[in-house]
Amino acid sequence: MDELSIEVTGLKKYFVGAKAVDGISFKVKSGSIYGMLGPNGAGKTTTIETLVGLYRRDGGRISVLGYDPEDDLDKIKKLIGVQLQSPSLFPRLTVKEMVNLFSSFYPQPMDPVEVINQVGLDSKENTQIRFLSGGQRHRLAVGLAMVSNGKIMFLDEPTTGLDPKARRQLWDVIKGLKNNGVTVFLTTHYMEEAEKLCDDLMIIDLGKVIVQGSPRELIKEFSQETAIEFSDPGLTDLSRKALEDRQLAARVSYEVKEKRIILYTHNVPFTMKKLLDFGSDHKLAIDDIVVRRASLEDVFLKLTGRGIRE
Amino acid sequence: MRIFINVFLANLKELIRDKTALFWFLAFPIFFVFLFGIVFSGSSELVFNLGIIIEEPSEMTDKIVEAMRAIDSFKVSVARGEGSEEMKALQKGERHIVIKIPAIDYQKMASGQGVEILVYYDASKQQTSQVLMSVVEKMFGEAEHNITGIPEIFKIKQEAIQADKLTDFDYILPGILAMALMQLGLFGSLQFLSLREQKIVRSLGVTPLARSTLLISEITLRLLMALVQTFLIITIARIVFGVTIISNIFVVFAVVIIGSLTFISLGYMLISFVKSNEAGQGIIQIVQFPMMFLSGIFFPPDFMPSYIQAIVRAIPLTYLGDALRQVMIGVYSGRSMLTNIIVLSGWLIVTLIITIKFWRWD
Numbered sequence A: 001m002d003e004l005s006i007e008v009t010g011l012k013k014y015f016v017g018a019k020a021v022d023g024i025s026f027k028v029k030s031g032s033i034y035g036m037l038g039p040n041g042a043g044k045t046t047t048i049e050t051l052v053g054l055y056r057r058d059g060g061r062i063s064v065l066g067y068d069p070e071d072d073l074d075k076i077k078k079l080i081g082v083q084l085q086s087p088s089l090f091p092r093l094t095v096k097e098m099v100n101l102f103s104s105f106y107p108q109p110m111d112p113v114e115v116i117n118q119v120g121l122d123s124k125e126n127t128q129i130r131f132l133s134g135g136q137r138h139r140l141a142v143g144l145a146m147v148s149n150g151k152i153m154f155l156d157e158p159t160t161g162l163d164p165k166a167r168r169q170l171w172d173v174i175k176g177l178k179n180n181g182v183t184v185f186l187t188t189h190y191m192e193e194a195e196k197l198c199d200d201l202m203i204i205d206l207g208k209v210i211v212q213g214s215p216r217e218l219i220k221e222f223s224q225e226t227a228i229e230f231s232d233p234g235l236t237d238l239s240r241k242a243l244e245d246r247q248l249a250a251r252v253s254y255e256v257k258e259k260r261i262i263l264y265t266h267n268v269p270f271t272m273k274k275l276l277d278f279g280s281d282h283k284l285a286i287d288d289i290v291v292r293r294a295s296l297e298d299v300f301l302k303l304t305g306r307g308i309r310e
Numbered sequence B: 001m002r003i004f005i006n007v008f009l010a011n012l013k014e015l016i017r018d019k020t021a022l023f024w025f026l027a028f029p030i031f032f033v034f035l036f037g038i039v040f041s042g043s044s045e046l047v048f049n050l051g052i053i054i055e056e057p058s059e060m061t062d063k064i065v066e067a068m069r070a071i072d073s074f075k076v077s078v079a080r081g082e083g084s085e086e087m088k089a090l091q092k093g094e095r096h097i098v099i100k101i102p103a104i105d106y107q108k109m110a111s112g113q114g115v116e117i118l119v120y121y122d123a124s125k126q127q128t129s130q131v132l133m134s135v136v137e138k139m140f141g142e143a144e145h146n147i148t149g150i151p152e153i154f155k156i157k158q159e160a161i162q163a164d165k166l167t168d169f170d171y172i173l174p175g176i177l178a179m180a181l182m183q184l185g186l187f188g189s190l191q192f193l194s195l196r197e198q199k200i201v202r203s204l205g206v207t208p209l210a211r212s213t214l215l216i217s218e219i220t221l222r223l224l225m226a227l228v229q230t231f232l233i234i235t236i237a238r239i240v241f242g243v244t245i246i247s248n249i250f251v252v253f254a255v256v257i258i259g260s261l262t263f264i265s266l267g268y269m270l271i272s273f274v275k276s277n278e279a280g281q282g283i284i285q286i287v288q289f290p291m292m293f294l295s296g297i298f299f300p301p302d303f304m305p306s307y308i309q310a311i312v313r314a315i316p317l318t319y320l321g322d323a324l325r326q327v328m329i330g331v332y333s334g335r336s337m338l339t340n341i342i343v344l345s346g347w348l349i350v351t352l353i354i355t356i357k358f359w360r361w362d
């Protein structure tokens, strides 16, 4: 049996007019990377902030390294690093001063120079925080979590707003944390990220867990098919029905926002032929066709009926 | 302690790097000192018209008159007996103050009853009368414990004559300082309000830093600022306008710290009741504006209706102004230093209790 860093059962946190977290349970193994996925307003931030003691919960149980944040928050705080989704920092301190300040709060901090280097802010170390770009500020926030040298890192959307290169660098940093035995609990909107990074994950929506498991398991369980994606040629209700009636040997999904239609099939050539026939019958241009392996994105689409970036 | 110092330095850097805030912090007291300094620089040294009524002349009363005449800025006129002409002069505004020394009954004195010296003053000239009263009080103050029939009961102490070079500006200067300290304390609380509103307090809440450390370092910074402003105001007043401060600067600093703490606490109490910075500004303005006018710092409250005078007697700024006047220029208002300190501390304790009860961290 693996050792657990975090154990949560039936967690509830209600706000006036919103059941932000409504009975969530999960377990995070020590030394693993755990991902929490879900659309905007799903309750990710609320979950993290309740775990680190910023909110009092309305129900359920929490154990972080064996402590309950409502009883032993002081002990927990010394053992964890937290990156909030939009932290507010002293605007007129420089990056270096801020990291140094945070490092002084912890019993055994990481070397601030090393941290600044890892999040790629070397060239900005003497810049005041108010002059940082959005992505740089975000990287600093991750650095401030890391400087704690804690046993668990809580990272709320660590890669949001980062350019592709910075994102990939941060993935390496997160994997590096794991190699050093640190447990990482992160949230993300990016399925690709969760697939690449996480050992385990859960997808939540409207404060409830939709599914949990390892990325591999989830994809295997929910999407063994191949996805054929194309841009919506402007289907009328009638033609949409015609498409669904046709024997495509596929399940049809619509991603409304991105105006994409996705067909999930076990038989790519067959479905493809039928699709092209459908196009010529209805005088519709089937454009921009992509054939790909099903991803977590598809799992989410299947489970919720809508895309994650909605 | 190391954490406290680091957080304090962070706050200090925030202040120093905020050029506008820093500018106002430094410019405000300088501006006021110059403004009042220039407005009052035209007025010459004060001349005090002093009347003395002596019921029964003696060697002792001669000494008193002699001592009063020795003070440059006193214009002394003496009347014997009833002295009704001096009282008339006072009513016409020709005297600031009239002292009546009764016939001395040595028998009464021997039984420990003391001599009652009556001081009449012109209430419409509050400033000058206050200065005079304090001189007179000092002169006769010694008498009380020498009371058992020694002829030199009213031994006049030369140091009491400190007041004789006072100008209007000297009188106003402690008021400027008191006002600066009030504003610093009250408006300073907005800094914490914005840390709260900008969610910096919340963001730091996920670290082991105790929030109280953050608050204490903020208060320490305010106190440091108060001392810097005091130093600035006194130095400018001294160099540019030639004001002499009678007490040791550390005595002044001690009063400044007590006064500042009182107003910092009052400021924190006020922001406990509001959420946004704008609301904070509003509530502080509502409190500080009337206080500035009613405290008697710039205008004598004697003319105000009695119910307003009751307010005057309640507000802390009155007492801070008074305390500073005593330690800076040695003018006594009839209120003892102890009373001032007790009232200020009382305000400090009460506001602190309310603050603790209603305080919000986010």
Ligand SMILES: Nc1ncnc2c1ncn2[C@@H]1O[C@H](COP(=O)(O)OP(=O)(O)OP(=O)(O)O)[C@@H](O)[C@H]1O
Residues within 6 Å of the ligand: A015, A016, A018, A019, A020, A038, A039, A040, A041, A042, A043, A044, A045, A046, A047, A085
């Ligand atoms: N302090 C609050 N007061 C009231 N409602 C809140 C508060 N914080 C969050 N909510 C509500 O709770 C729900 C969950 O919000 P939460 O921030 O946890 O979502 P999230 O999954 O982190 O979303 P995102 O991906 O946009 O960051 C939302 O409906 C939000 O409006």
Ligand SMILES: [Mg+2]
Residues within 6 Å of the ligand: A044, A045, A046, A085, A156
């Ligand atoms: Mg969020």
